[in-house]
Amino acid sequence: MSVEFRQRSAAEIIQIVNRRKWHIVLPAIAVSLAVAWVVVDLPKVYESTTLLTVTAPTISEKVVPSLTDENLSQRLQAIGQNVMSRTSLEPLITQHNLYEGAREAGVPMEDIVVQMREQIKIETEKVGEDQSDRVVGLRLTYRDSTPEIVQAITRELGNKYIAAQNIESNQSAETTREFIDKRLAEAKSGLDALEQERIIVINQNIQTLPESGEGLIAQLEGLRNREATISKDKETLMTEKGRVQESIRSINSQSRLLVDFSEKETQEAIVQASRIEDTPAYGQLIQKRAEFNSKLENLKTQYRDKHPEIIQTQTDINKIDEELDKLAKSTDKRVKQANQSGARKAELQRKSLEIEKQKAESQIGQIDKQLLTKDMELSSNSGLIAGLEAKINAIPGVRVALDGINNRYLTAKTSYDELLKKYNAAQAQVDRETNLQGETIRVVDPANLPQTPVNASKKPFFMVVGLGIGLAIGMMLAAFFEVPRLLKIQNIEDAKYYTGLPILASVPKLLTEGEILREKRLYLGKVFAGIIVSIVSIPVLIVALQITHIFERMS
Structure with a gap:
């Protein structure tokens, strides 16, 4: 019971x-x-903070629209990656003699840069109850052991944000303007050529208007429409090619990030594998040794040291100690396995990105073939148009020639007007960025000089x-x-x-x-x-x- x-x-x-x-x-x-x-x-840890705000455009959004919150967040992330890069942080480490002990000890600069990134915290400031409405700024914080250096580093990081934002905005707007400017010049040249052709036909055939040219006009209009359609298809393919090329650049960036991340993850796995105290076998052996030690103490209170049970218990304890030594010697093997596992994982991820890159490059090859096909179609269509125009010109039918030219002129004029609107919008954006009239990053709260360590309390x-x-x-x-x-x-x-x-x-x-x-x-x-x-x-x-x-x- x-x-x-x-x-x-x-x-x-x-x-x-x-x-x-x-x-x-x-x-x-x-x-x-x-x-x-x-x-x-x-060691004392001091913290300095600076608040950077994204100021609203100084001109009306009716003239040039503002960036959406999503685009602004993406721009801030891109600027943040630029500021947190090794190229940006390494000069600060050298200039202010940061992590002097680690550098003298031979620690790689990559590890020192990673250590500095861990001391930098960037928080996006948003308005709204759910923190998802509008990005209004960001708060940048840096920690170190010297108040003056903390303040200087925080101030320079804020200045880097402002400088990077201005450069990125100006480059983006200028590239867009140059691209549209080139397209506009090509359209204007074509428009002028059509106008000149129209004048020549009128001067050569002022007194002749045959009535048999209406059918040829319809055929000519169809070929012109086909030419416009092929041109639009070609423009769409060019846009798609640019998107795929951007995807390849993104994959290359992911590959670089993957290398950094896999190295850090492998180091963490090696550290974890080198700790035998975390293994179940080690815990079991320690528990058994404690039990045998307790048993040995009890036996020694009852028998002499030469008693068989005492000798057997001591032998068991010695065997457990030998097992612990063997377990400690197997640490190198686990470290090697952890290193190989991290390398295999990184290699698989790298191959996956390489496959995506190959797919994208294959897609670009297909697009190039389609563009070549479109060029051939344009060439063939131009030949048909030339033959049709030759027939029309052979007939004294000025009206047919003029109608064809007028239709082409109107189509080209419509395209030119659309490009002109895009050019004006791009030029306004360039002026806006150049004159700092768009969204800009400015310092609201300068980097403070900390008086007390944050870890004192x-x-x-x-x-x-x-x-x-x-x-x-x-x-x-x-x-x-x-x-x-x-x-x-x-x-x-x-x-x-x-x-x-x-x-x-x-x-x-x-x-x-x-x-x-x-x-x-x-x-x-x-x-x-x-x-x-x-x-x-x-x-x-x-x-x-x-x-x-x-x-x-x-x-």
Whole structure:
């Protein structure tokens, strides 16, 4: 018949805590002192912030429309990638002598640039309750250990944003204007040629208007319409070719980002693989060794060192230590596997991007073939038109020639007027960007000079956390030794509860004075050993915390 576990009273719990007080107090003191040492020695971190706003255009949107929120966000992202690039950050590192220790230690500049990026935070400022209406600016923050350098770096990063925005806006608007200007010149040249041709036909055939040219006019108009259709199709293909070329440039950019990301991910995987403490096998071996150590301590209190059970237990402990050594030696293999896995993953992603690039290049080849076909169609159509015009000119029919020329002229004039509207809009955009009349980035709040470290207020909290962790470790250590005792009958109350029988008498533990003295010495020896272990563990914990930089990351 099963019996429920007997609940301990408050007095019994206090007695247990008193019995295991050293198990609780020593880890708490060791962890607290180690954390306090590391926290007090933390470098000061200063933070400087500057607010950049996107100012509205100074001219009416009816004249030149503003950028949409999506386009503005994309432009800010592109500018941000330019500012955060190695080309932009490396001169700042050299100019202000940042990360001097890392550079003297031979750390690659790529890793130093990545470390600097982690200290830079860029937040987009938006209006509206759901933060999705309109981009109004961005907040740029930088952290470092020197207030003056923090302020200078933040100010220069803000200036880089402004300069990059002006360059990008001017280049985009100027490229668009030049493209449309070229198309407009070609259309104007064609329009002038048609006008000149019309004048020549009129001068040569002023007095002749044959009535048999109406059918030829219809055929000529159809060929002209076909020519216009082919030209529009060709323009559409050119636009599609430009889009595909932009896609290839995007794939190339993704490939470069993939290389940087895969290197960082591989390094993280290697670090993770080199920690044998996180493996299940290591935890199981540590648990078994603790069990055998506990068993060995109990056996030593009952038998001599030459007893078979003591020898067997010591042998088991030695075997576990050998297994731990083997597990530690297998770290290189896991690191190599993690490195190979990261390389294979990066290679697969690179091949996927390469396949996409090949598809895009194949698509460009197909477009080029279609453009060649359109050119051949235009050439063939031009030949048909030339033959038809020759027939019309052979007949003294000025009206036919003039109608054909007029139709072509009207078509070309319509195209010219549309291009002229686009040219005016592009020119207005260029003037707007040149005169800073469009959306511009300006500094509203200059970079501030920080007076106090941002991590100063967190140090007391870290110390309290260290004390809490130490107490938690102490409680777990006390529970490790005390829980097995709770599963055994320890006193009269346990005997009454679990047997259900009355206790008539109890015989206390009978010890001689020598045995009592020996138990006291053994207890004091264990306490002294615990104190020694705690003292030794303090510098070990300090070194571990300093290597992992836990508190530096949290601050």
